[in-house]
Amino acid sequence: MRPQSLDEIVGQENLLGEGKLLKSMLESGSLPSLILWGPPGTGKTTLARILARSTSADFVYFSAVLSGVKEVRQIVTKAEVLRDKEQRGTIFFIDEIHRFNKSQQDAFLPHVESGLFTLIGATTENPSFQVIAPLLSRCRVLVLNPLGKKDLRTILQRALNDSELGFGGHELTITDEGFELLAALADGDARKALTTFEIAATMVLHRKKSTKDKQRVIAPDDIGEAAQQTTLRYDKNGDEHYNLISALHKCLRDSDPDGSLYWLYRMLEAGEDPLYICRRLIRFASEDVGISDPQALVHTISCRDAYHTLGLPEGKLALAQAVTYLATAPKSNSLYTAEYMLQKCIRKTGTLPVPLHLRNAPTRLMKELNYGKGYQYAHDSDGALVSQDHLPPEIQENLFYFPTTRGYEALVKDRLEKWRIILKQRQNNDKK
Secondary structure (H helix, E strand, C coil): CCCCCHHHCCCCHHHHCCCCHHHHHHHHCCCCCEEEECCCCCCHHHHHHHHHHCCCCEEEEEECCCCCHHHHHHHHHHHHHHHHHHCCCEEEEEECHHHCCHHHHHHHHHHHHHCCCEEEEEECCCHHHHCCHHHHCCCEEEECCCCCHHHHHHHHHHHHHCCCCCCHHHCCEECHHHHHHHHHHHCCCHHHHHHHHHHHHHHHHHHHHHHCCCCCEECHHHHHHHHCCCCCCCCCCCHHHHHHHHHHHHHHHCCCHHHHHHHHHHHHHCCCCHHHHHHHHHHHHHHHHHHHCCHHHHHHHHHHHHHHHHCCCCCHHHHHHHHHHHHHCCCCCHHHHHHHHHHHHHHHHCCCCCCHHHCCCCCHHHHHCCCCCCCCCHHHCHHHCCCCCCCCHHHCCCCCCCCCCCCHHHHHHHHHHHHHHHHHHHHHHHHC
């Protein structure tokens, strides 16, 4: 059921619609080197073959999984012969180009640059991270989107009706509920949709043949049996991994427990390591909650310990509890801001010496050098407050921590302001 022309391709209107990029390229007779980036089953290989057929160029399919630099040299030699003797170009299609390492990608970079062949690479991974910069700069990146339910239904309807390539000659029908379930289980992947449909159709045909029942309806139960189990589109080290953890983090920061729980379970159901999520929650507790709710850090560490004790599946609820706690906690990034300001200050001022009165003096020599001289012991003062410098003289006036008025941090802010007033009054009294 693979489409044989651009008109047969379903979906990807962002690229193939009237006046869109690819349509305009083909109409102008110009085809640059391309990187086709999208999830599985969205038509990357199909589109590459159709683009090649729209030109007079020789099409070479190359799998980054099965082939290496040796085969690239053979393709280069053939491309040179076609160019010199037949004045024909070569379209070099590399499936799963992200599986080539840097040196392998370097091998065909000069030939793309010289125009010996037009490169079309297909990848499910973010090319920003997986394709070397010199090659990426010489290619247009086209993003293919997951197919919508309407697109998948169109593809499945073709397979149902096509007498030559599909099941058109078998008087099969499928219920609307069956179509809906198939589209949902396919998760935007046309290949998965067609594979599941083929298995379900074969099951129904075999069953009806053995029972001599002429009714051949593919029902939702048949689809469910053919699919067995839904697998979510996910890669623990790929783009979806970072997209989903980013979504979780931002929903937590925005105090949305429903969105936070959804993205948590999306990751868990896709097979993400729960301990990775625990580590991110612990970081969030300090970065986005901080002193506004000091218990947040305690809860996230307890969540990690609970998961260690329970494992899966029981440990999922501990993560859900921690996520809900963080989402509904007051928010503050005061510590995160302080960290940035401190790092900037330290890089600028270098290794400023510790003031003598703050140094410890465990030896006689150190006492003779005035280590610890003039230090005021806070507990000997009223309210355990002392007026003494705690930063090097060069940055004495700097402040780094600015508490918010949210949650427990509001109490901290009020306390610090009162302390500063008391110390200011004492300094004024000392001057008198």
